[in-house]
Amino acid sequence: xxxxxxxxxxCHAKNCNSNNFPLQLSQVEIVNQETEFNxxxxxxxxxxxxxxxxxxxxxxxxxxxxxxxxESTTDDLDEEFLKTLHGILxxxxxxxxxxxxxxxxxxxxxxxxxxxMLLNETEA
Amino acid sequence: xxxxxxxxxxxxxxSTNTSSLNPTIKEQQYVHDVYEKIAQHFSSTRYKPxxxxxxxxxxxxIGSIGVDVGCGNGKYxxxxxxxxxxxxxRSSSLIEISAxxxxxxxxxxxxxxxxxxxxFVSIFDFVISIAVIHHFTTLERRIxxxxxxxxxxxxxxxxxxxxxxxxxxxxRRKFDEHYQDVFVPWVxxxxxxxxxxxxxxxRYYHLFKKGELDDIVANIDLAQIIKSDYNKDNWYxxxxxxx
Numbered sequence: 001x002x003x004x005x006x007x008x009x010x011c012h013a014k015n016c017n018s019n020n021f022p023l024q025l026s027q028v029e030i031v032n033q034e035t036e037f038n039x040x041x042x043x044x045x046x047x048x049x050x051x052x053x054x055x056x057x058x059x060x061x062x063x064x065x066x067x068x069x070x071e072s073t074t075d076d077l078d079e080e081f082l083k084t085l086h087g088i089l090x091x092x093x094x095x096x097x098x099x100x101x102x103x104x105x106x107x108x109x110x111x112x113x114x115x116x117m118l119l120n121e122t123e124a
Numbered sequence: 125x126x127x128x129x130x131x132x133x134x135x136x137x138x139s140t141n142t143s144s145l146n147p148t149i150k151e152q153q154y155v156h157d158v159y160e161k162i163a164q165h166f167s168s169t170r171y172k173p174x175x176x177x178x179x180x181x182x183x184x185x186i187g188s189i190g191v192d193v194g195c196g197n198g199k200y201x202x203x204x205x206x207x208x209x210x211x212x213x214r215s216s217s218l219i220e221i222s223a224x225x226x227x228x229x230x231x232x233x234x235x236x237x238x239x240x241x242x243x244f245v246s247i248f249d250f251v252i253s254i255a256v257i258h259h260f261t262t263l264e265r266r267i268x269x270x271x272x273x274x275x276x277x278x279x280x281x282x283x284x285x286x287x288x289x290x291x292x293x294x295x296r297r298k299f300d301e302h303y304q305d306v307f308v309p310w311v312x313x314x315x316x317x318x319x320x321x322x323x324x325x326x327r328y329y330h331l332f333k334k335g336e337l338d339d340i341v342a343n344i345d346l347a348q349i350i351k352s353d354y355n356k357d358n359w360y361x362x363x364x365x366x367x
Contacts, residue, residue: 001228001230002228004189004208004228005210005228005230008189008210008239008240008247008248009230009238009239009240010238010239010240010241011238012236012237012238021240036205038205038206040186040187040206041186041187041206041207041208042187043187044185044186044187044188045187045188045189045208048187048189048247048249050240108238112220112223113223114216114219114220114223114229114230114231115230115231116216116230116231117230117231117232117238118214118231118232118233119233119236121148124233124235124236
C-alpha cells in the first residue's frame with residue numbers, strides 16, 4: 001500500500017462518521033521499490049491529496065514533509081521537491097502493519113502490502 | 125464474463141431450494157466462495173482487456189485517480205500508467221494475484237467502500253466496475269452497490285459499469301428470458317486441478333435486460349448517463365456525476 005492509497009481511506013464502520021480520517025499507521029514494515037519518475041502525473045495528482053493528513057501520516061513512518069504544500073503545484077514546482085514526493089508517494093510501500101481509526105479504534109490490518117478493509121456483519 | 129469452452133445448461137436460481145437463504149449467505153456461497161476456489165483458473169482466462177474499458181481508461185487525464193471496484197486479477201489496472209488506480213475486490217485470492225503483479229490493491233466489499241467522502245469531498249476522477257453488479261442477488265443490493273460507485277466519484281467524474289446481459293446475441297448461450305436469476309457454471313477441467321477430475325462451480329448471476337442498468341443509474345442522485353450500449357454480451361453505461 002502506498003501513501004496515496006492511504007490518503008483516500010477512511011473508517012467505514014457503521015455509525016463511525018466523524019474524525020474517522022486519516023487512519024493511524026502502526027507496526028509498519030516498509031519497502032522501497034523504484035518506479036519511473038513522472039513529473040506531469042505528480043503535478044496533476046498532488047492537489048487531490050489531503051495534504052495535512054499526508055503530513056501527519058508521513059510522520060508516523062518517520063518522514064517529514066513541509067506542513068503546507070507549496071502553492072506552485074503546476075509547472076514551476078521545484079523538480080527536486082517533486083522527486084522527493086515521488087519517492088514518498090510512489091516508491092514507498094507499506095508491506096505490513098495496521099491502520100487504526102482515530103474515532104472508533106477499529107483496526108484494519110495490512111498484510112503483504114494489501115489492506116483488508118472488510119467489516120464483519122455487525123460492523124457494516 | 126464468459127465461461128468454459130463447452131456449452132453448459134444454466135439453471136434458474138429461483139427454482140432451486142436456495143430461495144429461502146438471505147442475500148448475504150447466497151452471495152457468500154454462490155459468489156465469494158466460488159471466486160476464492162476458482163481464482164487461479166479464472167485468472168488464467170482473464171488477460172485481454174475489453175476495448176470499451178481500455179478506451180475509457182486511456183482517455184483519462186494524466187494524474188487522474190480512480191478505483192476499479194471488483195478488479196479481479198487486475199486485468200485493467202495496468203492499462204494506463206499515467207493514472208493512479210486502486211484495485212478493490214472482495215476476493216482475497218484474486219487480490220493476491222493482482223498485488224503479485226505489482227498493482228495497488230485492497231480487499232473490501234462493494235456495498236461498503238472504504239473511501240473518504242464526507243469530511244472531505246469525494247476525490248475519485250473515475251470509477252469502473254466491470255462484471256460485478258450482476259453478482260448481487262436482490263434489486264436493492266444492486267442499487268446500493270451502484271450508489272456506492274457514485275458516492276466515491278467526485279462531481280464531474282466518469283463512472284463505467286458493465287453487467288451481463290440476458291440478450292447474449294453473439295454468444296452460444298441462450299438464456300430463458302423468464303429467468304433472470306441463474307447459476308452459471310464455472311468448469312475447471314480435469315487437467316487443471318489436483319483432483320484430476322472435472323469440477324463444476326455454480327456462480328450466481330442476475331441477467332440484466334435491456335434498459336435495466338440504465339434505470340438503476342438514472343435514479344441515482346446526481347448521476348447522468350452519457351452513453352449506454354451493448355458490448356460483448358454485456359450492457360454498459362458510462363455516466364458522469366453532476367456538479
